[in-house]
């Protein structure tokens with residue numbers, strides 16, 4: 001009887017550990033929410049300025065409503081975007097319905113990190129290349145939708161994007177030829 005109960009409590013401990021671990025990795029891992037089929041942009045509709053990619057007809061794109069857990073060193077992928085009128089960012093910024101000069105440090109975040117506008121007009125600190133740069137969140141990098149007019153016929157963002165104006169790239173001291181894609185970390189400023 002004594003042995004059985006200690007076995008039982010050991011089993012309970014194991015089960016608890018497994019469950020805790022599941023909950024923990026659920027928070028860490030963000031799984032896709034679905035997929036959308038690429039539609040080709042009407043002629044002249046997808047702005048390919050600065051290597052923006054346009055949706056490919058029939059290609060499947062993964063969508064997300066979540067992003068990885070935010071820490072003081074959240075890993076992300078930095079991309080380049082124009083926030084100016086007529087730039088490759090599409091319409092005005094989601095947070096303030098304004099366009100922004102690409103000479104100001106502004107960013108768009110993937111849907112999960114944008115978190116229903118909760119980071120709007122707040123600053124984040126971007127760390128890369130041995131430097132820290134503070135930038136303001138003004139827009140969403142939509143991970144749920146894409147390949148339509150509203151998204152300039154570009155694919156949905158992955159869930160780990162900090163899409164930045166050229167001012168951010170410049171301030172990080174990245175050589176111009178390398179602007180467009182960089183592993184970074186960020187945190188709320």
Ligand SMILES: *[C@@H]1O[C@H](CO)[C@@H](O)[C@H](O)[C@H]1NC(C)=O
Nearest residue numbers: 049050080081082102165166
């Ligand atoms: C994109 O490229 C054009 C032409 O090379 C340049 O004038 C513009 O500043 C670039 N946009 C960004 C956001 O860097």
Ligand SMILES: *[C@@H]1O[C@H](CO)[C@@H](O)[C@H](O)[C@H]1NC(C)=O
Nearest residue numbers: 120121122123124134135136
């Ligand atoms: C973010 O930084 C900008 C520029 O430094 C500043 O004007 C603004 O007040 C900051 N926003 C917040 C919410 O702290």
